[in-house]
Amino acid sequence: MMWWAEGLGAMPTPAEAGVEEVIVTSVLWLKLAVETIGALIILAGVAIAAVEFVRAAVGRAPDGYNGVRLTLARFLALALEFQLGADILSTAVAPSWDQIGKLGAIAVIRTALNYFLMREMREARGGPPGAGPRPGTAMIGRPAGGPDGPDGGQP
Numbered sequence: 001m002m003w004w005a006e007g008l009g010a011m012p013t014p015a016e017a018g019v020e021e022v023i024v025t026s027v028l029w030l031k032l033a034v035e036t037i038g039a040l041i042i043l044a045g046v047a048i049a050a051v052e053f054v055r056a057a058v059g060r061a062p063d064g065y066n067g068v069r070l071t072l073a074r075f076l077a078l079a080l081e082f083q084l085g086a087d088i089l090s091t092a093v094a095p096s097w098d099q100i101g102k103l104g105a106i107a108v109i110r111t112a113l114n115y116f117l118m119r120e121m122r123e124a125r126g127g128p129p130g131a132g133p134r135p136g137t138a139m140i141g142r143p144a145g146g147p148d149g150p151d152g153g154q155p
Contacts, residue, residue: 024093031089038082045075070124073117080110080117 014020049072056065084107091103 027089027093031086034082034086034089038079038086041075041079041082045072045079048072048075066124070121073121077114077117077121080114084110 049068052068052071053065056068087103087106091099
């Protein structure tokens with residue numbers, strides 16, 4: 001026993017002190033919050049895409065539907081990242097081989113979905129399928145130096 005712990009007796013383990021239970025409960029609440037954020041992002045994306053869809057239908061713009069799909073795809077891609085984060089949190093507190101396998105499968109599926117969503121958005125902006133964002137464009141498809149860009153359109 002160490003000199004500083006001689007008068008203390010045996011130190012309780014984290015499980016005995018209840019620390020593990022507090023941490024697991026906290027992580028599970030955080031997981032729920034992250035899942036909720038992901039669901040709210042999907043809700044917002046569907047609502048915005050629905051409004052854009054109605055505008056495109058009323059305006060009868062032939063290219064309007066592609067913009068609706070891209071808007072929804074951006075929200076879905078972001079929500080997928082949050083959902084994957086929630087799955088990682090869930091596995092972090094109770095890692096069994098079964099849960100790790102499920103997390104791996106979910107991660108592969110969500111990564112593939114995200115890849116194809118990003119590729120479709122890139123193709124819709126006019127870039128080749130395997131290319132990254134075009135120079136001078138932001139990821140959302142607006143010119144980086146335009147009125148909506150980071151420099152506010154300033155030279």
